[in-house]
Amino acid sequence: MQIYISEKRGFILGPGKVDLKGRDLLCLHDFTPGEIAAILELAGDLKEKQKKSIPHPSLQGKTLGMIFYKSSTRTRVSFEVAMYQLGGYSLFLNSNDLQLGRGETIQDTARVLSRYLDGIMIRTFEHAEVEELAKYADIPVVNGLTDMQHPCQILADLQTVLERKGRLKGLKMAYVGDGNNVCNSLLFGCAKVGMDIAVASPDGYKPDAEVVRQAREDAVATGARIDIITDPVEAVTGADVVVTDVWASMGQEIERALRARVFAPYQVNPGLVSHAKPDYIFLHCLPAHRGEEVVDEIIDGPHSAVWDEAENRLHAQKAILAMLL
Numbered sequence: 001m002q003i004y005i006s007e008k009r010g011f012i013l014g015p016g017k018v019d020l021k022g023r024d025l026l027c028l029h030d031f032t033p034g035e036i037a038a039i040l041e042l043a044g045d046l047k048e049k050q051k052k053s054i055p056h057p058s059l060q061g062k063t064l065g066m067i068f069y070k071s072s073t074r075t076r077v078s079f080e081v082a083m084y085q086l087g088g089y090s091l092f093l094n095s096n097d098l099q100l101g102r103g104e105t106i107q108d109t110a111r112v113l114s115r116y117l118d119g120i121m122i123r124t125f126e127h128a129e130v131e132e133l134a135k136y137a138d139i140p141v142v143n144g145l146t147d148m149q150h151p152c153q154i155l156a157d158l159q160t161v162l163e164r165k166g167r168l169k170g171l172k173m174a175y176v177g178d179g180n181n182v183c184n185s186l187l188f189g190c191a192k193v194g195m196d197i198a199v200a201s202p203d204g205y206k207p208d209a210e211v212v213r214q215a216r217e218d219a220v221a222t223g224a225r226i227d228i229i230t231d232p233v234e235a236v237t238g239a240d241v242v243v244t245d246v247w248a249s250m251g252q253e254i255e256r257a258l259r260a261r262v263f264a265p266y267q268v269n270p271g272l273v274s275h276a277k278p279d280y281i282f283l284h285c286l287p288a289h290r291g292e293e294v295v296d297e298i299i300d301g302p303h304s305a306v307w308d309e310a311e312n313r314l315h316a317q318k319a320i321l322a323m324l325l
Helices: 033-051 074-085 106-116 127-136 151-165 181-193 209-222 232-236 253-266 306-324
Strands: 002-005 016-019 063-068 089-094 119-123 141-145 172-176 196-200 226-229 241-244 281-284
Touching: 016 033, 033 151, 033 181, 033 306, 063 074, 063 106, 074 089, 074 119, 074 141, 074 306, 106 127, 119 127, 127 141, 141 151, 141 306, 151 181, 151 241, 151 281, 151 306, 172 181, 172 232, 181 196, 181 209, 181 226, 196 232, 209 226, 226 232, 281 306
Parallel strands: 063 089, 063 119, 119 141, 172 196, 172 241, 196 226, 241 281
Antiparallel strands: 002 016
């Protein structure tokens, strides 16, 4: 599907056509600012159609296989509903039910599934597994989450900011907490759209150094500023958007008590957000551990855009699937 980028949604680039058919979505670093703008443009259009009950079955007859190594609420439901609303069909493939769980290689699985499906979405641990799946698959592979990247979430985040603020370029985002997969992908997302980002994480928990280096390279083209610091107050000062995530991700439960002590000064609470702009918005990819990384007063408060953000997982992923499959 070719998408014509308009300027009505405040994108940083002028009009142009973008064609992503057959591409993989593994990491936002692999996409140009114009390509990301096109995805967000289509996501907004598809959301408008859905709200107006206008059918949009652009993937009629298409199939998406969804491989899950990790439990999921938003990723599974949003991708399944996305394929349904686009006229396609999705198959939930638990890793334990596939031959992958009995020793079949990723290469062989990729080759076989390519003969049955039009696309694969995978949610797993090692990012290298997604890269290997994409290398051997003849169909598009979408990264539904790895320990290193969470690109679909960040596209939904950008869509939410765009809806609330009317633009992306020139805004400041503050990410407070663990330098995890969400943080890594936010660095790429902000760099690609020209949004400044300040990440505040304690020493030993900062985002991946190579991701930071690559994101700073991406930021040169858009003028975005990237700051990796320790002080959460410094990060949040003057921010248009404040973001956090759980302190212990899936697979890190054994570290939860230690992380709770280390990250206690990074809790998003009224005291911290008092340093943000008066009209700041708050984002969290969910699930939230209330009383840990964020308090109820913030996530349920008037500045929270968390529920719009969760909804936009559906619309952003519809755009991804419509353009890639």
